[in-house]
Amino acid sequence: MTEQFIPEPYDRRGLAKRTIGDLLSRRNQVALDLGALDTNITSTFSSEGDQVSSSFRGLLDRRSAFAHDLGLVDAQIDYTLHDLCGTMDDPQDVETYDGTLGVSREFVDKHEAPVGQLVWLDDLPQRYSGANDDPGTVNGQRWGTGALIADNLFLTAGHCFQPDPRRWKVPSHNGTAIAAEEMAQLMCVCFNYQRNGATGDMRPGAVFPVLALMEYSATDLDYAIVKLGPDALGRLPGDKELYGKLTVATKHFPAKNDILCIIQHPNGSEKKVEAGHLMDTRNGRIAYNDIGTFGGASGSPILYEKTGEIVGVHVKGGSLPIGGFNSGTAISAIRAVSKLIPG
Amino acid sequence: MYTVSFVGLNYFNACTTGEKKVMIPNGTRAGGHMPTHYASLFIEADHLDSDDWWSDQRIRRRIRLEVRLGEFRSVDVIEFRIPKKVELTFRCHDDTLSNVNLDDGLPKLQALAGFKLDSVGADTIAEVPIPGGAIEAFRFGSSALVRWLIEKHHDPITITAGDGEETRRITLKKSDCQLPTEIVLSNTIDLLTRGNGHSQERGAGNGHGGDMAGAVMHSAAMQSGSMPGDSMGMAAANGSDNHSSVGYGNSGHFMLYAKLDWDRDESKFQHPDLSGLKNFKPLPFHHPYLAFLCTLKEVPDPPCVPTCC
Numbered sequence: 045m046t047e048q049f050i051p052e053p054y055d056r057r058g059l060a061k062r063t064i065g066d067l068l069s070r071r072n073q074v075a076l077d078l079g080a081l082d083t084n085i086t087s088t089f090s091s092e093g094d095q096v097s098s099s100f101r102g103l104l105d106r107r108s109a110f111a112h113d114l115g116l117v118d119a120q121i122d123y124t125l126h127d128l129c130g131t132m133d134d135p136q137d138v139e140t141y142d143g144t145l146g147v148s149r150e151f152v153d154k155h156e157a158p159v160g161q162l163v164w165l166d167d168l169p170q171r172y173s174g175a176n177d178d179p180g181t182v183n184g185q186r187w188g189t190g191a192l193i194a195d196n197l198f199l200t201a202g203h204c205f206q207p208d209p210r211r212w213k214v215p216s217h218n219g220t221a222i223a224a225e226e227m228a229q230l231m232c233v234c235f236n237y238q239r240n241g242a243t244g245d246m247r248p249g250a251v252f253p254v255l256a257l258m259e260y261s262a263t264d265l266d267y268a269i270v271k272l273g274p275d276a277l278g279r280l281p282g283d284k285e286l287y288g289k290l291t292v293a294t295k296h297f298p299a300k301n302d303i304l305c306i307i308q309h310p311n312g313s314e315k316k317v318e319a320g321h322l323m324d325t326r327n328g329r330i331a332y333n334d335i336g337t338f339g340g341a342s343g344s345p346i347l348y349e350k351t352g353e354i355v356g357v358h359v360k361g362g363s364l365p366i367g368g369f370n371s372g373t374a375i376s377a378i379r380a381v382s383k384l385i386p387g
Numbered sequence: 388m389y390t391v392s393f394v395g396l397n398y399f400n401a402c403t404t405g406e407k408k409v410m411i412p413n414g415t416r417a418g419g420h421m422p423t424h425y426a427s428l429f430i431e432a433d434h435l436d437s438d439d440w441w442s443d444q445r446i447r448r449r450i451r452l453e454v455r456l457g458e459f460r461s462v463d464v465i466e467f468r469i470p471k472k473v474e475l476t477f478r479c480h481d482d483t484l485s486n487v488n489l490d491d492g493l494p495k496l497q498a499l500a501g502f503k504l505d506s507v508g509a510d511t512i513a514e515v516p517i518p519g520g521a522i523e524a525f526r527f528g529s530s531a532l533v534r535w536l537i538e539k540h541h542d543p544i545t546i547t548a549g550d551g552e553e554t555r556r557i558t559l560k561k562s563d564c565q566l567p568t569e570i571v572l573s574n575t576i577d578l579l580t581r582g583n584g585h586s587q588e589r590g591a592g593n594g595h596g597g598d599m600a601g602a603v604m605h606s607a608a609m610q611s612g613s614m615p616g617d618s619m620g621m622a623a624a625n626g627s628d629n630h631s632s633v634g635y636g637n638s639g640h641f642m643l644y645a646k647l648d649w650d651r652d653e654s655k656f657q658h659p660d661l662s663g664l665k666n667f668k669p670l671p672f673h674h675p676y677l678a679f680l681c682t683l684k685e686v687p688d689p690p691c692v693p694t695c696c
Contacts, residue, residue: 134665165620181420181639186624187686204686210578211639211689213422234624251621311529312687326456338529340687361528362453362682371456 135316139241186312200343328377481519492663525670639689
């Protein structure tokens with residue numbers, strides 16, 4: 045008996061949104077080009093002085109005004125469209141993912157296990173109880189995301205270790221925030237913090253201590269690698285029988301509109317998956333505007349749908365209902381400076 | 388038509404029969420674990436016609452937005468900080484207030500055990516009457532904000548701050564397009580200055596946001612803070628325990644709402660219910676300050692969200 049072919053569900057709404065977005069972008073660009081052309085024509089004829097009739101110049105002025113109005117109308121259509129029906133694709137739980145975001149269920153099943161959550165320890169008030177100590181406001185806070193790239197190496201975002209996060213206060217001695225190295229040692233990585241697909245219950249997480257911050261940069265080249273210690277049974281998290289590790293890309297890199305997948309802990313929550321398209325890549329950075337992420341997703345691996353390899357580290361939001369983009373650090377830029385990236 | 392987007396800690400007292408208003412808890416006096424919060428209006432400089440705001444509380448901010456990878460656009464925004472307790476009024480000639488969805492997901496202060504609104508003596512930095520228009524909550528990043536849409540008003544759009552002794556005004560230009568003029572009213576720490584809110588007490592200046600520079604650092608042999616297999620301090624990570632109440636990592640700035648409580652008891656605000664925020668759709672906007680907030684690097688937001696009753 046022939047097995048019935050069931051096509052994978054297709055995200056029509058997402059595609060429609062992207063199509064409309066592309067059309068509006070193109071229309072805006074045409075309007076801008078039109079305006080620039082008008083300016084050029086006007087300045088050319090202005091240099092001819094009185095030889096150009098005032099009526100012709102009046103027509104050009106009116107045409108410029110129309111081009112300006114066209115841009116405003118576009119903006120209004122865009123605004124109204126999003127006001128009326130704007131929704132962003134939300135990340136889905138990894139174990140109940142419905143396969144509609146651009147990568148298959150199998151892809152997520154195969155690559156989610158080595159993705160873990162960076163968490164501040166929850167005994168900071170005890171550790172920073174001296175007269176000149178301040179435990180800050182991050183005690184026990186679920187902080188970022190990352191992925192195993194070796195048995196005990198965890199790739200994440202560098203700014204997770206910046207001592208002056210805008211909305212939080214990290215521990216301090218004598219009024220001075222602790223350094224990145226000390227911050228790292230006050231964190232641990234939790235794997236398997238996700239919802240059980242069969243029962244809907246939270247799975248018990250498995251926690252590994254951060255031993256050291258091995259590499260760190262928080263500029264545009266935003267990444268870090270931390271070294272993890274073993275669990276109580278002496279096992280390292282990247283052991284095959286535990287969570288395994290992801291492969292870092294060496295030669296196959298995505299092109300514009302290729303599908304990327306980000307497995308993440310958005311807003312400190314359980315593990316989720318989102319996917320979308322590469323918008324642009326330049327100067328060691330990757331941009332995407334249809335992959336929903338939230339605070340706490342920093343450090344998530346950006347996976348290439350065609351290979352399952354890590355091609356970047358997610359670091360920044362900015363994809364807005366109207367325009368904008370999220371971005372990450374390209375793995376090629378990290379590889380250029382790292383002594384630890386395998387391969 | 389214009390909108391006012393309320394960002395951060397703003398309590399919408401709009402479901403009772405009395406005066407409908409927004410009460411903004413006063414976070415200007417920092418202390419203990421709570422960093423200084425500023426109640427500020429953010430108005431795009433090009434939209435401003437005139438003002439007589441307190442000159443030392445009027446800060447021109449240059450916001451740099453990345454429009455494409457590596458391509459930036461700078462926009463000037465004026466921040467008008469509210470220096471003392473005022474009634475803040477927005478020109479509105481709509482006498483019907485529509486509450487679109489605030490009850491569908493914002494944390495409700497009246498639902499917190501033991502909370503009793505101090506309707507007369509609450510420690511607010513500003514109170515904003517909302518006589519008409521529509522108030523609607525939107526998702527904003529991993530948090531939420533409330534947008535007040537005012538369709539009926541006389542021009543020009545005017546904002547007045549008064550405390551009974553003096554009155555200050557901000558007047559906006561008449562908009563030349565049909566998009567609503569956007570105003571932001573924020574009650575948060577200073578998010579535009581790196582090393583700000585929490586270090587403000589140490590005298591940080593009014594710089595602009597920007598990513599801290601730093602070189603790649605390699606470390607081959609840093610010492611471990613934990614012994615292998617040592618579970619000390621890791622209980623919260625595996626979901627087996629809630630965060631310690633001592634470190635304020637869970638409730639964060641939300642406890643500033645204690646300024647509105649009859650007892651001023653912060654313990655009532657330690658576990659806000661934020662599960663409903665995901666019910667809201669994302670906010671459409673053009674305001675550069677909101678765009679800036681969306682582009683901050685992605686560590687979680689502390690629960691600095693509007694509330695309702």
